[in-house]
Amino acid sequence: MSKPIVRVENIVKVFKKANVRALDGVSLEFGAGIVYGLLGPNGAGKTTLIRVLTTLLRADSGYAEVAGVDVAADPTSARTHIGLAGQYAAVDEYLTGRENVEMVGRLYNLPAKEATKRADEVLHNIGLAEAADRTVRTYSGGMRRRLDLAASLVGRPQVLFLDEPTTGIDPQSRLGLWDIIRDLVAGGTTVLLTTQYLDEADQLANRIAVIDNGRLIAQGTGDELKDQMGGSVIELHVGDEVRDQAIEALTGLSTEAAAFDQYRGSLRLPAPDGSQTLLNVVRRLDERSIAVQDIALHKPTLDDVFLTLTGRGAAEAEAEAEKVTTSKRRGPRGRSN
């Protein structure tokens, strides 16, 4: 890898009032031209890390560098290289889309004419050319997020920080935003995005880091993470009386034997070949005339990632973060399937 465009070394940030170690020694680095995905539940420290990197927050200790600039020592220079679209669309309701973007362009120190030209360009690229002269009050939630993104792009940032860019918007707008982000990267922008959705990180990010309790607990490509989790899982419900029969029937179809999950009352087995494994399972059960009440193929979710990596689900991790504790996470419990 060439010189990293973002470099973070052992960053610690404690919110003293709440007694939370929001970042507990985070280190990461990546080179230009990729999408780096930061995956974790609410309260894991994603936003705090973004705020440190975008100069909104000072870390207690550690070092952070964006585009070769120490963000703590020279925030003004760092700001010329970055764009930020936060969790909420930080756009002005009473200005038009164009006025919003132009204003940010001016604040990136573009000359007035250049700001106008650049605003036209990004609004066009982001599909808001037609709505550009309407006040933002008339925009939908998805349009506001796109406008926010347009504003963060107007200064041609080297690194774009997107904090949960698709949280709270409808599925269609979400797909639209994904396309825009892909186009940006194709155009050479480096993106650091945070998300709570494994599929989003998987779809967009070349590299993913999983964050929990202010620590990175795994890093790799989407495939590497999924390999770690054993990929998809088949979950099926059969009558209690035929359960053992079913387990026996499924022997050899997967990497492991089917296991009974008491908590869910279902049988689970890994599906290394995805839907092909599912077909084989259905066929085998049919041959043996074992009645299936319900069967589904589950792709791994953030919850599975957390279960694998920490022994507890994402929702639990979130609840724990909300409880404002600084205790270290418990050892892995392992999974039942």
Added chain:
Amino acid sequence: MAITSEKVERARISPMHAAKDIAVITRRNLLRNIRLPQLLIFATVQPVMFLLLFNYVFGGAIGQAIPAIAQGKYINWLLPGLLIQVAAFGAGQTALGLTEDLSKGVIDRFRSLPMARSAVLAGRTLSDLIRNGFVITLMVVMGFVMGFRYQTSFIGFVAGLLVAMMFAFALSWIMASIGLAVKNPEAAQSATFLGVFPLVFASSVFVPTQTMPDWLRTFAEVQPITVTTNALRGLMLGQEALAEFGPGINPVQALADAPSVHGQVLMSLLWSIGILMIFVPLSVRVYRRTVG
């Protein structure tokens, strides 16, 4: 690494650059004023309503109890005071505007941009100054329609307006600090209301302070709203406006004992400058901490 090792920014923002940023933010805030009809309506209808209500409801009764220089017309006495009252209440808009920007993440965006740190606050107080100028102009026009006439000179009258604007600008900075400290719009509104309301009434804005009990009068006469109101009345109506009057009071002696117009103008300006010297740096500090 200490969090307070703040001043190590290597890249500097030039004064020209900062001026441009302030202009951009000021323009944005003003556009907002124009596009958000409620803001403009409340900014204009409310003061005009005060002017009408106080003049026509209380004017008859109070008109007898004001210095002769007002020529028995309460509007002459009232308008300079109401300009200050409006400036005081209008300053609350500064707190409100900042808290709204804070809660909507707009200030986060600004802070992630390579712009002057001071521009958000300066742009806000400057746009509020311009808005205040607009409201003051409207009230003066309305006042003239209702019979207000300055008794000194046009220059004195304009000087009075400038003193009012200066005071309004200083108050904006107090409200900026309060807004940034309390952070949410509703709290900012109650905080400013609670602070401003007693000050406006315990002053010479509506009635002369001479009828107040001694303890209140002592307070009323030194507090900035009275001083500034007196400065305006002195500049617009003349020295006589500041003298005690009434049965049993010798007008010549009272005039000689009255605070001088120049003194009141000077005191008002000192108040404004003093407020700015404390609250500009304080706002900047609270701003850094609030969003940091």
